[in-house]
Amino acid sequence: MEDVLAMRKEIQDLRTNARIFQLSKCTACTFTLDLPAVHFMCMHSFHQRCLGDNEKECPECAPEYRSVLEMKRSLEQTSRDEDQFFQQVKSSKDGFSVIAEYYGKGIISKTSNGPTGTQRSSSISSSSGF
Ligand SMILES: [Zn+2]
Numbered sequence: 001m002e003d004v005l006a007m008r009k010e011i012q013d014l015r016t017n018a019r020i021f022q023l024s025k026c027t028a029c030t031f032t033l034d035l036p037a038v039h040f041m042c043m044h045s046f047h048q049r050c051l052g053d054n055e056k057e058c059p060e061c062a063p064e065y066r067s068v069l070e071m072k073r074s075l076e077q078t079s080r081d082e083d084q085f086f087q088q089v090k091s092s093k094d095g096f097s098v099i100a101e102y103y104g105k106g107i108i109s110k111t112s113n114g115p116t117g118t119q120r121s122s123s124i125s126s127s128s129g130f
């Protein structure tokens, strides 16, 4: 029951979002959209006939998404920390601040290896306004 309700709400959201973000042109052929049309959450819209068999994923974004997945997979092999790093850079609006934060952490962890040894600095978060 709850699943159905959640799904209904999601569909409702999709509908309202689609109304807001709807493009008036088909991404594939750039002609004005008419029905039947397919709208993806990536804000790309297509004629159903332009999508052909592929209605599950946006052809504009799917290749990109796949390469991201591949990149993610290779990163997982090398280092999980690095993967997390890239995730954070990707998900943040300003990737540079994340990079700066990581650099800051690296510098701090190096220099804090002083006589107080195990006492890692807990005041790292002050550099957020960078
Ligand atoms: Zn089209």
Ligand SMILES: [Zn+2]
Binding pocket: 040, 042, 043, 044, 058, 059, 060, 061, 062
């Ligand atoms: Zn797309």
